[in-house]
Amino acid sequence: MSETIPRTLIAGKGAAPARPGSLYRLSRQRSTIAFLFALPLLVVVGGLIVYPGIYAMYLSTLNRTQTRFLGLGNYTFLLSRDTFWAVVEQSVIFAGTAVLLKALIGIVTAHLVNNLPSKGQRKWRGMLLIPWVIPLSLSTLGWFWLLDPTYSAFNWFFARIGGPHIPWLSDPMWARFCTILVNVWFGAPFFLIMYLAALKSVPQQLYEAAAIDGANAWQKLIHVTLPMMRNIISITVLYSLIVTFANYDIVRVLTSGGPRNKTHVFATWAFQLGIASGDIPLGASVSLFMFPILGISAIFILRGVRRRGKEI
Amino acid sequence: MTAVAADTAPVIRGGSLRRSRRWALITSYVCLALFAIFFLTPPYYQLVTATKSSEEISNQNTDPWLPSFAPTSENIVNLWTKTDFPIYLRNTSIVTACVVALTMIISVPAAFALGRMRFWGSGILATGVFLTYLVPDSLLFLPLFKVVGSLGLLNSYWGLMLVYPTLTVPFCTWIMIGYFQSIPKELDEAALIDGASHLQMLFKIFIPVALPGLIAATIFAFTVSWAEFVYPMAFIFNSSQQVLTAGTITTLVKADVYQWGMIMTAALIAAAPPLILYAFLMDYYIAGLTAGATKG
Numbered sequence: 358m359s360e361t362i363p364r365t366l367i368a369g370k371g372a373a374p375a376r377p378g379s380l381y382r383l384s385r386q387r388s389t390i391a392f393l394f395a396l397p398l399l400v401v402v403g404g405l406i407v408y409p410g411i412y413a414m415y416l417s418t419l420n421r422t423q424t425r426f427l428g429l430g431n432y433t434f435l436l437s438r439d440t441f442w443a444v445v446e447q448s449v450i451f452a453g454t455a456v457l458l459k460a461l462i463g464i465v466t467a468h469l470v471n472n473l474p475s476k477g478q479r480k481w482r483g484m485l486l487i488p489w490v491i492p493l494s495l496s497t498l499g500w501f502w503l504l505d506p507t508y509s510a511f512n513w514f515f516a517r518i519g520g521p522h523i524p525w526l527s528d529p530m531w532a533r534f535c536t537i538l539v540n541v542w543f544g545a546p547f548f549l550i551m552y553l554a555a556l557k558s559v560p561q562q563l564y565e566a567a568a569i570d571g572a573n574a575w576q577k578l579i580h581v582t583l584p585m586m587r588n589i590i591s592i593t594v595l596y597s598l599i600v601t602f603a604n605y606d607i608v609r610v611l612t613s614g615g616p617r618n619k620t621h622v623f624a625t626w627a628f629q630l631g632i633a634s635g636d637i638p639l640g641a642s643v644s645l646f647m648f649p650i651l652g653i654s655a656i657f658i659l660r661g662v663r664r665r666g667k668e669i
Numbered sequence: 670m671t672a673v674a675a676d677t678a679p680v681i682r683g684g685s686l687r688r689s690r691r692w693a694l695i696t697s698y699v700c701l702a703l704f705a706i707f708f709l710t711p712p713y714y715q716l717v718t719a720t721k722s723s724e725e726i727s728n729q730n731t732d733p734w735l736p737s738f739a740p741t742s743e744n745i746v747n748l749w750t751k752t753d754f755p756i757y758l759r760n761t762s763i764v765t766a767c768v769v770a771l772t773m774i775i776s777v778p779a780a781f782a783l784g785r786m787r788f789w790g791s792g793i794l795a796t797g798v799f800l801t802y803l804v805p806d807s808l809l810f811l812p813l814f815k816v817v818g819s820l821g822l823l824n825s826y827w828g829l830m831l832v833y834p835t836l837t838v839p840f841c842t843w844i845m846i847g848y849f850q851s852i853p854k855e856l857d858e859a860a861l862i863d864g865a866s867h868l869q870m871l872f873k874i875f876i877p878v879a880l881p882g883l884i885a886a887t888i889f890a891f892t893v894s895w896a897e898f899v900y901p902m903a904f905i906f907n908s909s910q911q912v913l914t915a916g917t918i919t920t921l922v923k924a925d926v927y928q929w930g931m932i933m934t935a936a937l938i939a940a941a942p943p944l945i946l947y948a949f950l951m952d953y954y955i956a957g958l959t960a961g962a963t964k965g
Contacts (some may be wrong), residue, residue, distance in 0.1 A: 397774070
């Protein structure tokens with residue numbers, strides 16, 4: 358008996374080369390099928406996102422009729438234009454202020470909703486997310502009408518209480534304010550939803566431990582809630598920075614870049630130059646100026662998402 | 670004495686706690702009501718305007734914030750009979766339906782392959798998919814203008830069906846990868862032992878189990894295609910091929926005399942399908958929103 362065991366082991370060894378072979382074939386077949394499943398995705402991502410991205414860089418080196426190579430000519434031309442610097446200024450103010458306000462309103466409203474008895478939370482959450490659900494170009498049209506030069510319903514209300522008549526969209530500063538206002542209105546509900554989900558995932562024991570240590574509400578926020586939410590806050594802020602920076606709808610519908618090009622952002626100015634004026638290479642150069650900030654944000658988002666994936 | 674003090678103290682503290690809790694609750698409701706007013710003012714005002722005739726709107730003596738004293742249906746009738754709005758509605762419906770179907774056909778098998786089957790480079794590809802999701806339409810529309818033009822699809826909604834997947838496919842694939850990965854490994858091992866092929870495994874096991882994710886991805890693809898604005902603005906210049914968002918803003922707002930009642934009616938009808946979908950499938954909608962940052 359004791360001798361048969363090594364024999365079967367030897368027999369097992371003898372059979373071994375055949376088994377890895379079939380396993381190897383199986384896994385190769387498996388990865389072939391997997392590759393075929395992913396092929397349409399590769400076509401879409403490669404053909405409609407990566408290729409156009411590289412093609413945009415090539416386009417930006419051509420002249421208006423796309424017949425002559427200019428090198429960095431388009432870029433140096435842009436850097437010498439005042440409108441370009443106005444666009445940079447407006448884009449930075451627009452995205453920076455709007456993202457900051459959205460994050461603040463998001464944190465505040467998420468805490469408020471989280472304070473409510475759990476039965477009512479769903480109803481409030483559903484109501485407060487409505488701005489995010491309406492197609493942005495159409496809700497901005499509603500704002501455009503609210504801010505109409507003669508029939509503005511806000512101005513009608515101010516006139517009633519003896520307030521000033523505000524030139525919402527015809528004064529550059531007010532027009533900038535309005536673009537930010539509409540963006541905050543549209544984007545804050547998204548922050549609310551993200552932060553509310555994050556608040557729910559903070560373990561209750563941490564608050565209990567903090568309460569035993571005598572922490573007040575403010576200390577709980579600073580020392581428990583915010584550190585636990587740090588990751589989701591940074592993901593949301595960076596994602597929103599990309600979307601806000603690249604936004605086209607609001608400025609196009611509200612001001613079309615006016616008055617005096619003071620509200621143009623990269624997206625609307627690139628559209629203006631590329632489609633309306635027909636200079637695709639120059640427009641492509643303008644939109645490519647968005648790329649560095651998008652790329653840097655994207656890398657940090659990815660890092661945050663990976664870390665969050667490990668936490669869960 | 671000390672025992673009594675110890676007994677009464679918690680009662681008093683309990684009372685003040687309850688009272689402060691009640692005040693916190695009332696403050697929460699008041700603040701949330703203010704935010705709700707801010708968030709709901711534009712849709713409310715659109716609704717109020719949509720029921721008014723042009724004469725009533727231009728009369729500065731009536732309160733613009735109050736509903737009409739004589740609600741009219743002329744806006745919706747004019748919109749339907751005198752403008753291209755029905756064409757836009759039809760075009761948007763066709764484009765959205767096709768893009769949603771196309772997105773699902775592309776992203777579900779791809780997510781299954783990337784999240785579940787693994788092959789050489791699948792990890793890098795999954796990361797790449799996430800990064801392409803972050804590439805905005807306003808960066809791509811100019812090179813895509815050339816690509817769509819070279820295919821002869823400019824000024825046709827077929828061109829839109831080609832380019833909309835750039836916005837829907839990466840995110841839908843990404844959240845489906847997350848849902849597929851959360852399914853226990855024993856399930857596909859059991860299916861493999863029973864001799865199921867990969868296609869059978871996908872359709873008989875993974876799609877039914879990951880159905881909530883599938884619904885969330887479908888809702889996302891629907892709302893994005895329905896609301897897209899940059900691509901139709903850039904690629905469509907003929908009313909017969911135009912979609913709702915760009916059509917409403919370019920043709921209805923262009924006239925010398927703004928017909929605000931009609932424009933607001935158009936905006937409301939155009940916004941209704943995503944809102945209705947949201948009203949019925951809110952939990953899936955929110956799951957899809959938050960999944961992008963927490964899964965994968």
